[in-house]
Amino acid sequence: xxxxxNPYLPELATITKIIEETPNIKSYQVVFDDQxxxxxxxxxxxxxxxxxxxxxxxxxxxxxxxxxxxxxxxFSVMKAGEVTGVLHDxxxxxxxxxxxxxxxxxxxxxxxxxxxxxxxxxxxxxxxRTLILFMLDNRDDYDDIxxxxxxxxxxxxxxxxxxxxxxxxxxxxxxxxxxxxxPEWDKRIGFVPTVLSEVAPSSENTVAITxxxxxxxxxxxxxxxxLKFKDxxxxxxxxKRMKCGIGICGRCNIGSMYVCxxxxxxxLAQLKQIPPEL
Amino acid sequence: xxxxxxxxxxxxxxxxxxxxxxxxxxxxxxxxDAVLFQQYDATKTPCLDRPATTPPKGIIFPQDDTLFTxxxxxxxxxxxxxxxxxxxxxxxxxxxxxGARPCDAKGFLIYDRPYTETDTPDPYYKKRxxxxxxxxxxxxxxxxxxxxxxxGGDPAxxxxxxxxxxxLESGYLFESITEKxxxxxxNSLFEEGSSxxxxxxRTHEAVAELVRKPFQVTEELTQKVxxxxxxxxxxxxxxxxxxxxxxxxxxxxxxxCFNITDEQAGSSGERIxxxxxxxxxxxxxxxxxxxxxxxKHQRLKNRVGHKFSYYPQKYDGxxxxxxxxxxxxxxxxxxxxxxxxxxAQEYTNDHxx
Amino acid sequence: xxxxxxxEIVHKVLPDVDVVIGYRQGFDALHATPFFIxxxxxxxxxxxxxxxxxxxxxxxxxxxxxxxxxxxxxGCDSRTVNQYLQExxxxxxxxxxxxIPCSGVISVKKVLKGLGDQPIEAVSGDGDKIxxxxxxxxxxxxxxxxxxxxCRTCQYPTPLIYDHLAGDPISPDKPAESVYDDVREFEKLSxxxxxxxxxxxxxxxxxxxxxxxxxxxxxxxxxxIAESRDPHWMTQRLNGTEKLMYHMIHALHLAGxxxxxxxxxxxxxxxxxxxxxxxxxxxxxxxxxxYKAGVGVEDTPPMFTFKxxxxxxxxxxL
Ligand SMILES: Cc1cc2nc3c(=O)[nH]c(=O)nc-3n(C[C@H](O)[C@H](O)[C@H](O)COP(=O)(O)OP(=O)(O)OC[C@H]3O[C@@H](n4cnc5c(N)ncnc54)[C@H](O)[C@@H]3O)c2cc1C
Ligand code: SF4
Ligand code: SF4
Ligand code: SF4
Ligand code: SF4
Ligand code: SF4
Ligand code: FES
Numbered sequence: 048x049x050x051x052x053n054p055y056l057p058e059l060a061t062i063t064k065i066i067e068e069t070p071n072i073k074s075y076q077v078v079f080d081d082q083x084x085x086x087x088x089x090x091x092x093x094x095x096x097x098x099x100x101x102x103x104x105x106x107x108x109x110x111x112x113x114x115x116x117x118x119x120x121x122f123s124v125m126k127a128g129e130v131t132g133v134l135h136d137x138x139x140x141x142x143x144x145x146x147x148x149x150x151x152x153x154x155x156x157x158x159x160x161x162x163x164x165x166x167x168x169x170x171x172x173x174x175x176r177t178l179i180l181f182m183l184d185n186r187d188d189y190d191d192i193x194x195x196x197x198x199x200x201x202x203x204x205x206x207x208x209x210x211x212x213x214x215x216x217x218x219x220x221x222x223x224x225x226x227x228x229x230p231e232w233d234k235r236i237g238f239v240p241t242v243l244s245e246v247a248p249s250s251e252n253t254v255a256i257t258x259x260x261x262x263x264x265x266x267x268x269x270x271x272x273x274l275k276f277k278d279x280x281x282x283x284x285x286x287k288r289m290k291c292g293i294g295i296c297g298r299c300n301i302g303s304m305y306v307c308x309x310x311x312x313x314x315l316a317q318l319k320q321i322p323p324e325l
Numbered sequence: 326x327x328x329x330x331x332x333x334x335x336x337x338x339x340x341x342x343x344x345x346x347x348x349x350x351x352x353x354x355x356x357x358d359a360v361l362f363q364q365y366d367a368t369k370t371p372c373l374d375r376p377a378t379t380p381p382k383g384i385i386f387p388q389d390d391t392l393f394t395x396x397x398x399x400x401x402x403x404x405x406x407x408x409x410x411x412x413x414x415x416x417x418x419x420x421x422x423x424g425a426r427p428c429d430a431k432g433f434l435i436y437d438r439p440y441t442e443t444d445t446p447d448p449y450y451k452k453r454x455x456x457x458x459x460x461x462x463x464x465x466x467x468x469x470x471x472x473x474x475x476x477g478g479d480p481a482x483x484x485x486x487x488x489x490x491x492x493l494e495s496g497y498l499f500e501s502i503t504e505k506x507x508x509x510x511x512n513s514l515f516e517e518g519s520s521x522x523x524x525x526x527r528t529h530e531a532v533a534e535l536v537r538k539p540f541q542v543t544e545e546l547t548q549k550v551x552x553x554x555x556x557x558x559x560x561x562x563x564x565x566x567x568x569x570x571x572x573x574x575x576x577x578x579x580x581x582c583f584n585i586t587d588e589q590a591g592s593s594g595e596r597i598x599x600x601x602x603x604x605x606x607x608x609x610x611x612x613x614x615x616x617x618x619x620x621k622h623q624r625l626k627n628r629v630g631h632k633f634s635y636y637p638q639k640y641d642g643x644x645x646x647x648x649x650x651x652x653x654x655x656x657x658x659x660x661x662x663x664x665x666x667x668x669a670q671e672y673t674n675d676h677x678x
Numbered sequence: 679x680x681x682x683x684x685x686e687i688v689h690k691v692l693p694d695v696d697v698v699i700g701y702r703q704g705f706d707a708l709h710a711t712p713f714f715i716x717x718x719x720x721x722x723x724x725x726x727x728x729x730x731x732x733x734x735x736x737x738x739x740x741x742x743x744x745x746x747x748x749x750x751x752x753g754c755d756s757r758t759v760n761q762y763l764q765e766x767x768x769x770x771x772x773x774x775x776x777x778i779p780c781s782g783v784i785s786v787k788k789v790l791k792g793l794g795d796q797p798i799e800a801v802s803g804d805g806d807k808i809x810x811x812x813x814x815x816x817x818x819x820x821x822x823x824x825x826x827x828x829c830r831t832c833q834y835p836t837p838l839i840y841d842h843l844a845g846d847p848i849s850p851d852k853p854a855e856s857v858y859d860d861v862r863e864f865e866k867l868s869x870x871x872x873x874x875x876x877x878x879x880x881x882x883x884x885x886x887x888x889x890x891x892x893x894x895x896x897x898x899x900x901x902x903i904a905e906s907r908d909p910h911w912m913t914q915r916l917n918g919t920e921k922l923m924y925h926m927i928h929a930l931h932l933a934g935x936x937x938x939x940x941x942x943x944x945x946x947x948x949x950x951x952x953x954x955x956x957x958x959x960x961x962x963x964x965x966x967x968x969y970k971a972g973v974g975v976e977d978t979p980p981m982f983t984f985k986x987x988x989x990x991x992x993x994x995x996l
Contacts, residue, residue, distance in 0.1 A: 054445045055392045055585075055596075056413055101395040101409055101596070102589030127612035129907055142409050261615075288611045290585045293445040296601070297582030298608050300627075301617075302551065303635035322554040324617050356882055358791065358949035375795040378948055379884065388884065389916040466813070469790065469797045470705055535813055537797070565697075566712040568736075569899075571886035572947050588913045599914040606900040657892045657945035658732060659704035659711040 054293050057099045057144025058084060063119055065139055068205045069198075071126045072170055073135055076112070076119040077143060088147075090114055092155060092177040093284070093312045096147030097292050098122055098134065106130040107289045107307075109174040110147060115184035120145070123205060125170045149292040151312050153178050153282065158189065158254050165194040166267050168239050168259025172196055172205050174284050174311075175258055179213070186218060193248055197224040197239040197263075201232050222246060240266035243274075250276040258284050261325070268315065278316035285311050285318075285325070301325070328501040329522060330515030337497070340514050341365050341423065348419040351384050353377040362422065373492070376426045376468050380578035380649065384422055385433065385453045388575075389599045390414075392449070392585070396593040414595075415449060420457040421509070428473050428649035430461045430485035432578025435647065438640045439581065449598075458505040461486035463529055467536045471650030472663045474536045478648050481529035491525035498525045539663035540670060542644060549673040550634040550666070557622065559672060563629075563665050564622035566658040567604075573652035573660070574602035574628065579645050582608070603627045629665050680778065681726045684750070684844040688721050691774050691842070696745040698776075699737055701730040708786060708798035708810070712737070726750075726844075727803050728784045728821060733939040735759050736894035738768045748774035752783070753848075754828055756837035757937040757972025758894040763839075764977055765935070767897065777840030779848040782832070784808065787949060788824040793817060827953075828940045831857040839975060858961040864954070876922070876955075882948040883921045885914075889942035889952050890928055895935045895971075903927055929955045934963045934980040937972040966990050 064076040075098075079085040092113055097105045112121035124134050137143070155178065163182065167175045175194075182189050194213060198204045204223065213221045224235035224242045235242055240263065255276055257267050264283060271281055287299035287306040294308035302322040304310070332340055344350045345365045354363040355370040359378040363369055391414040400406035422429075433454065440450040464480035473479060483489050487506035491498045498521045501507040553559050574580040584601035588594050601608060604624050610616045618624050636645035646662065653661045688698050697714050702723045704711035710729040715721060734749050735758035741747045751759060759775055762768040789798075789810060796812035803809075806821045822830070835848040864872065887904070890896045904912055904924045912923055928942075936956040943953040963969050967980040967990070987993075 052445075053413060053415075053448050055447075055449075055598075056411065059409065059411070099587075099596075101397070101411075102587050102594050104587045105585065131612070140406070142407070144409075144411075286611070287617070288609050290583070294443065295439050295445075295447060295581070295583075296585070297603060297631075298601070300631070300635065302554070302630070303638040322551070324554075324623075356948075357879060358787065359882055359947075361882060361948070389914065467797050468795055469708070471797075535797075562714070565714045566737075568888070568891040570888040570891040570945075571884075572888045572945070575884050575886045576947055584914060586907070586914050588915070597914065599916070605905070607905055653705050655947035657888050657941075659709045661705040661711075664705065 054146070055291070057097070057105075057146045060120075060143055060145045062137060062139050062141050062143060065137070068123060068207070069203045072123055072205055074111075074121055074123040074206075075134070075137075075143075076121050077145060078119050079145070080142070085117075088117070088120075090148035091152035092181045093150070093152035093174055094148035095150050095292075095311060096120065096122065096145050097149065097289075098124070098130075099144030099146070100130060100133045100137070101144060103133045104130045105144070105146070105290075106134075107149075107292065109177065109284075109311075111173040111176045113177050113181035113184060115181055120147070123170065123173045146292060150307055150310060153256065153312055155181065160188070160190060160252075162190040162249075162251075162253040163192045164248050164253055164255040165192070165196070166239060166243060166255060166257040166259070167194070167196045168263040169198050169203065170205060171257075171259030171263070173258075175256060176206055176209065178256065180209075183216075183219070190252065191220065192218065193220040193222070193246075195222045195224070195239060195242055195246060197226070197237075197242065199226050201225055201229050238266070239263050240270045243267060243270045247274060250274050250280060254280055254282060256282045278319060279314055281315040283313060283315065283318070285313060328507050328510045329518035330499040330510045330512075331496055331518035331521050332499060332515055333496040336514055337371075340512065341371065342367070343512060343514060344421055344423065344509070348421055350421045350423060351381065352423045365423075371424070373424050373462055374465075376429070376464070376471075376649065376651075377424075378651075378655070379576055380429045380432055380651065381422045381425050381459075382429075382432055382436070382578050382581075384420060385457055386436065386450055386581065389597055390449060391595045392598050394593065394595045395589075398592075415452060417452045417456050420453070421460060422457060423460045424490075425459055425461045425486070426464055426649065427461055427480060427482035427484070427486065427489075428471070428478055428647040429578050430459045431478060431482065431647040432485075432649075433459070434485045435579040435636075435643070435645050436581050438643070458487045458509060459485065460488040460490060460499075460506070460509065462490045462492065463525075464532055465492045465528070466532060468650055468654065470653030470661070471648055472537055472539055473648035474533060475538050475540050475663060476542060476644050476646050476648040479529075480532040480536060491521075491528055493521060493524055493528070496521075498522065500525075539661075540667040543670075544642075546644075546666070546670065547634040547637045547642070550630055550669050551638075552673055553669055554626070554630070556672075559669075560622040560626045563660075563668065564625040567621050567625055567660050568657055569604055569606065569621045569624065570657065571600075571602050571604060572655050572657065573662075574604055575600055576651040576655050577646075578649055578651075579632070579647060603631065625660070625665075629662060629669075632662070633666055633669075680845040681724070684726055684776070684778065685721050685724055687776055687842045687844055688715065688724060688748070689718060691748045691776070692716075692718060692721070694746065695748045695774055697741070698748040698750070698774075699734045700724045700750040700776075701726065701732070701734075706798050707801045708789060726778060728782060728808060729786075729801065731783045731786065731826070731944060733758055733892075733894055733941050735762070736892065736941065738762060738773060739897065742769045742772040746772045746774070748776055750776045750778060750844075751837050751840070752778055752780040753834040753837050754780070754832065754937075754939055756839050757834065758939060759839050759972075760975050760977075761895060761935060761937050761972035761979075763975050764972070764979060765982070775837070775840045775842070777837030777843045779836045779843070779845045781835060781848060782806075782821055782825050782829040784821065784824050785826040785944070787944075788826075789819060792819055792824065826940055826944065827860065827951075828938060831859075833857065834973075838973065858957065858964075861954070861958050861961050864958075877918060879950045880918065880921045880925060882950055883925075884948060885916065885921065885924065886947065888945040888947065889950075892941040892945040893928070893932070894939060894941065895932055895937060896928065898931075925952060925955060928952075929959055932956050933959050934967070934969060935971050936960055
């Protein structure tokens with residue numbers, strides 16, 4: 048017997064595929080065990096889910112497969128602690144719990160007709176991937192798409208198959224970079240913010256969406272300001288420790304705003320309205 | 326029309342007996358030197374003379390609760406294949422809370438907004454809340470540290486209660502506030518009460534006079550508290566004596582934060598929900614080691630901020646403190662939230678923030 | 679008068695330190711509260727008397743790392759300072775100790791119990807009596823009636839270590855051999871009775887950790903096993919097993935370190951006499967190793983050292 052709409056009760060799902068993205072990031076494709084629910088499930092690009100390993104706990108990950116491809120839901124997990132550690136030990140065929148979708152999403156309707164600039168670092172490409180694939184599946188709705196993506200070393204770059212794909216496409220401008228020289232690396236070298244300044248994309252009719260480590264974000268925002276991006280043109284995602292994911296348990300607040308429910312997606316203009324507690 | 330019932334003092338035990346037969350009845354009882362809400366039976370010693378040490382929030386929002394249990398089953402044919410089964414845990418019995426204070430009852434109104442007035446209501450809280458009646462005792466005297474009248478309350482406030490009880494010289498006057506309360510007052514132990522109403526009214530007014538009034542809520546208060554957000558030295562000064570424990574939040578009738586953890590033994594286990602609080606270091610600690618509220622003044626700022634600024638911003642100006650004074654009374658070092666609010670008002674007035 | 683001498687001393691040391699930690703009046707007449715003094719004009723608010731119950735030395739480890747701190751300590755509190763020095767937990771160079779000879783403090787809880795938990799309007803002290811005023815009138819209480827357990831057996835009314843002493847030394851007048859009488863009395867109960875006692879007492883615990891955080895010698899604090907999932911020895915459940923586990927861990931980590939300040943008991947909101955558990959261990963420590971924590975600066979805590987042949991521990995034959 049279960050209550051309809053118990054927001055704490057995860058949906059059981061099975062891992063159908065595991066992809067080793069980098070030495071410490073794995074992607075998990077999961078499918079709800081209840082086929083009917085899988086068929087009915089819908090979400091928006093940027094929304095997150097809580098993955099459960101029963102006995103260990105729950106952690107928050109962005110759904111990084113787009114709503115336009117619903118054969119499975121994909122989550123990418125960087126090994127960071129208890130739950131992510133155990134997730135890394137799971138195999139295809141294992142069961143997990145999923146509570147999704149949670150949170151808000153990228154305002155893709157407002158981006159229609161605009162140039163899109165994605166700037167990502169490391170695992171920060173995960174939420175961007177959802178939106179990138181979503182836009183590629185609705186390619187006509189958007190103007191130029193530029194992706195600047197960097198990681199520490201080439202093996203640390205996520206979604207290598209996608210990167211190959213995007214590189215081959217004429218309608219995407221992909222710029223890859225790594226922090227330092229590396230054998231056989233023939234693309235850019237340098238930190239993401241530096242590459243951003245070198246590429247110097249125009250801010251005109253453009254929306255910039257950025258996600259990555261805090262230090263990268265900090266300098267990317269400075270770089271974007273120099274390129275005359277207005278706060279309303281810059282979108283990022285926030286991260287806070289989470290538990291409930293539905294705005295009740297109290298830990299993810301910044302002032303009166305709850306990252307789990309009012310976020311994780313914010314424009315820089317919105318962020319400037321809330322107290323600085325990151 | 327409110328129903329009025331009078332109960333002579335010597336019939337109190339009989340009433341508690343009668344109520345406890347029909348549903349779970351929680352009454353403040355002497356427990357060691359503390360007073361705690363306990364499920365009533367003949368072995369308990371009810372104590373109505375002072376507010377309970379801990380608020381009744383645990384009756385509707387238990388300090389530890391099982392959200393669901395899980396069991397791993399091995400497939401009989403393919404031993405490597407394991408499937409998991411979940412069982413929701415939502416058994417709730419009808420309950421009466423007897424002898425809460427008006428501030429205790431109001432605490433639940435503050436819970437209600439995030440827990441039930443949302444698009445993702447909390448079924449555990451809601452079910453218990455719906456099945457609980459609250460019989461509140463108007464405070465016969467203020468308690469050390471309390472300040473309900475500063476936050477829009479009153480020692481005889483009816484908000485959030487189903488019945489209001491007033492202690493009179495030789496008995497109690499019971500007044501129903503809701504339908505739930507009216508049903509309770511149908512018990513044959515009650516005598517006609519209307520002739521005692523005036524006496525009760527006088528008591529209420531006399532007690533209200535005795536409550537201290539450390540500050541006054543104004544429309545600008547939420548903005549004033551918020552304007553101090555980046556003023557570290559203000560918060561450091563308020564927090565320097567704080568020892569970062571959980572007394573103030575765990576004893577607070579309005580503090581509603583929680584943790585969720587899994588526990589497993591063998592092939593089965595449970596996901597539990599337990600109280601947690603923003604005064605603890607761990608509350609916001611992230612896996613990377615980063616902690617947005619690593620310092621105690623940042624945490625105190627969140628506690629005061631949540632009650633007097635963030636919550637009211639979110640919910641139509643409602644202050645998330647009912648002035649029960651427990652955090653003041655039981656703080657190991659007497660951090661006084663009402664004093665901090667008063668300081669915030671003074672500071673912003675003096676510095677024109 | 680002690681308070682005048684105290685203020686003089688504070689004025690004198692204030693220019694050389696970042697903060698002086700003393701007491702001032704709290705939210706009502708019965709409660710004192712720790713007072714962090716940084717400006718000379720604040721010194722006048724300083725109070726001293728039987729309401730000054732807190733062990734202010736407990737603030738030292740977190741503060742003396744990079745600040746210079748003066749702290750007011752009573753006789754019992756001074757053991758905390760000594761123990762910190764034994765365990766190298768504070769920087770002596772950054773610490774100024776202002777000692778106060780003390781003839782006893784009150785237990786706020788005991789006073790309130792004697793008064794039906796009314797708000798206190800005024801308190802006046804007079805020798806071994808205090809008079810407390812509520813809206814119901816005055817009530818006189820003898821200090822011995824409302825003193826915490828530690829004062830009843832106090833052996834160190836004058837601080838054992840100080841840089842300045844505000845007042846004339848007071849000699850102990852309580853028999854040293856009776857310090858652990860309450861433990862011995864309790865031990866006369868059967869195992870079943872003692873178990874029942876602690877089961878009942880600990881059933882009230884809400885795991886607020888006030889006892890841990892107030893304890894000057896609990897040094898793990900944010901890294902406490904009670905909240906950790908790595909290692910995952912305890913759950914967040916509120917049952918008897920978990921509570922007992924938490925309190926046993928606290929007590930055992932205090933073995934040979936507990937300075938008997940009884941802060942843990944004082945701060946417990948649900949009035950669990952948790953210091954009793956530690957007192958039993960202290961008694962064992964005294965009997966086994968002849969050691970009392972925080973009494974001498976030069977002592978070595980028994981758990982910090984090792985003797986091949988312990989005088990009072992019988993080895994199992996291998
Ligand atoms: C909106 C959002 C989206 C995220 N998306 C991804 C993603 O796509 N891929 C990815 O690898 N990581 C993502 N993270 C970070 C990820 O949630 C944490 O790394 C993860 O929860 C750590 O869990 P743990 O149990 O291994 O760590 P522990 O340190 O053992 O954490 C204990 C518990 O604290 C909570 N917690 C700790 N750190 C965080 C954190 N940074 N964010 C949220 N909860 C935390 C979790 O409930 C966790 O179970 C996201 C975080 C947020 C807030
Ligand atoms: S304010 Fe008091 S009760 Fe609250 S955490 Fe600080 S010391 Fe503990
Ligand atoms: S903040 Fe303090 S006074 Fe206000 S409701 Fe909570 S415990 Fe009571
Ligand atoms: S004050 Fe802190 S613990 Fe209490 S409800 Fe607010 S955020 Fe939660
Ligand atoms: S255990 Fe209790 S008595 Fe011992 S040092 Fe700690 S607080 Fe003081
Ligand atoms: S102070 Fe009391 S209630 Fe709090 S953890 Fe310690 S024993 Fe438990
Ligand atoms: S995760 Fe619980 S409120 Fe945001």
